Amino acid sequence: MWLLVVLYGFPLLWFVLSSFKPAGDLFSYPLTLFPRNPTVAGYEQAWTSFDFARYFTNTLVVAISTTVLTVIASAMSGYALAKYSNWWLKAFFVCILATTMLPTEVILSPSFLVIRDLGLYNQLAGIVVPSVITATGVFMFRQFFSTVPDELLEAARIDGSSEISTFVRIMLPIARPIMLTLAIFSFQWRWNDYIWPLIVLNDPSRFTLQIGIQSIVGAENVNWSVLLGASVISIVPLVLIYLVFQRYVMSADINAGLKD
Template sequence: MKYKKNLKKLLVYLLLIIISGLFLIPVLWIVLSSLKTPTDLYKWPPSLFPKEITFVNFETAFKKGNFGVYFYNTTVVTILSTIITLIINTMAGYALAKYKFYGSNLILIGFLSTLMIPLEIIMIPIFIVIRTLGLYNSLWGIIIPPAATPTGVFLIRQYLLGVPDELLEAARIDGASEWRLFWNIIVPIAKPVISVLAIFSFMWRWNDFLWPLIVISDPQKYTIQLAISNFIGEFNVDWPSLIAMSVISMIPVLIVFLIFQKQLVKGIVTSGLKE
């Protein structure tokens, strides 16, 4: 019986490894392609591994494509937007989870209902507001509009529903203010789900293309995704440099995921199980 159980577990792990390998093949292909010479890249039939490893493609991307400026712009947008997102969504989720007031459920439904509204429907009103406020063609025009997300509010609320109300009441009896209660009790408890939201927000802002395309017109303020799109010429595409830029754009997201992967799993498992 134990032998059959171990064999079944081994087969499951083997299947998961094969599936993971299939998903990783495109990533491995583009990483190895960024290290190829142009001759090796255009060779037919193509090969997975480069005959000669070169970093010229990365050097060309930074010099010819002005990639350092785009990387800086995207880093600023992503970090500031993620910080604002965490603050706003954590406060909103905490209020909807622990403050009892009339219409709280209606407000939550209103938040969640916005998930069904695609950006294409509301982008014109948002653009008018951005232009009226003087944020057009500025990085703040990318940072501010997507700061409050219904997904983030829902995740935080669901997680905090599992925090005992008695813990908060005891802190209030001891004289803790609402701000101190939030920063010293709620935020440390909610670290797993806050980490999940941080990863999601980082990925959303780092890979965002449509909204920066609408808001930004100055090439010096382009983000990475706009730069990669703009790198494709009308009659010619510098594929080696383009692939190198794509590889560089994947590294920050991968680093953030590796740092917070434990919190990601824990937060996803616990966020949707509270009622």
């Protein structure tokens, strides 16, 4: 495990420390791990010179809204697929799983045509809407809810709980680890998404962070200090999200409240 930590952590450490180096020191020989003259000029230029704050805000809006909608839609779909027995639900589940067999590039063109016809081209909603339903999220909730004993639902129904109340007050709380796990994954997917926003967005004022970082790379030269500073800023929210919620990602005792 320590060997893996070194293999994966050393390039990341070099990347972060290089963001504090002046542009002239990045390619000086011999190469050094620690900056000789640390500076935050790259961070300042990245935040002020490329409308970075707007890109950051756009990405935050897309990531948060998509994550919330993804968790809600996946939880409801997974619950229905796990606890209701209808042939068309099984067929629907197979169709959802079939989407994982298609490369993203295959459905880019039809997805774009749908977004264009809906009037969502060049809108942040055009990024959010196609990303709400994910086969991974539906599968995670479906598998989790399948392990929940049916006796728990029957006891709730006997007590007069409606289907919506049972789902909101009983099923969702015990599925909190799955919700948080999917939330972390979804936020990471949307935060790092590049291809789809590049296709959908045309207005620079609506660019997301990844497109904004790509715009730093010029046709003839690259301002490496600014590029590294912007890249480090872009990974900070992902690290904070994981550090805050990773302690909640643990197994849940779904048998709590049941009598033998």
